């Protein structure tokens with residue numbers, strides 16, 4: 001009788017332990033799933049970085065387009081010219097940040113050339129040139145002088161192309 005109770009105790013202990021280990025496995029499995037979902041893979045991070053930088057550049061063209069149209073003969077509007085140039089000047093410090101994540105070697109939809117990540121100092125120089133030229137353009141627009149404003153457009157727009165020529169695939 002005593003023997004049998006001990007056997008029973010042992011069996012119960014074994015079962016409890018087995019159940020506990022199943023619980024531990026389930027919980028750690030769930031934790032693994034959660035952490036796997038939380039942490040984006042390097043490929044996902046690279047895709048997100050490419051999307052972010054492209055979004056910034058799309059906001060640039062959104063703001064530059066009306067100014068470029070004025071330079072090509074659309075009615076001159078000094079307020080819009082100044083406002084949009086100041087917006088670009090305000091956003092341009094982000095260029096160095098969005099071009100910092102090195103996305104070389106990932107299969108991405110991107111026109112960014114690999115040499116960007118060997119020339120971060122030059123990227124900063126080109127970003128600063130854009131900031132300076134956008135502000136100079138905005139200052140000219142603030143005077144309301146159409147000829148002076150449009151005269152400053154060449155350098156402003158040129159600082160976009162100047163980076164694309166070296167660091168972007170499609171460099172028109």
Ligand code: HEC
Pocket residue numbers: 050053054055057058060061064088095109110111112113116123124126127130159160161163164167168
């Ligand atoms: C310091 C470098 C640099 C400067 C300055 C710069 N760009 Fe770019 N631009 C890039 C790079 C690099 C890409 C490619 C990004 C990619 O495809 O991942 C790009 C892409 C673009 C794109 C395509 C975005 C898309 O839809 O994928 C547009 C539009 C654009 N730039 C407009 C501009 C305009 C307008 C300016 C000036 C106001 C400007 N850029 C200034 C480097 C620059």
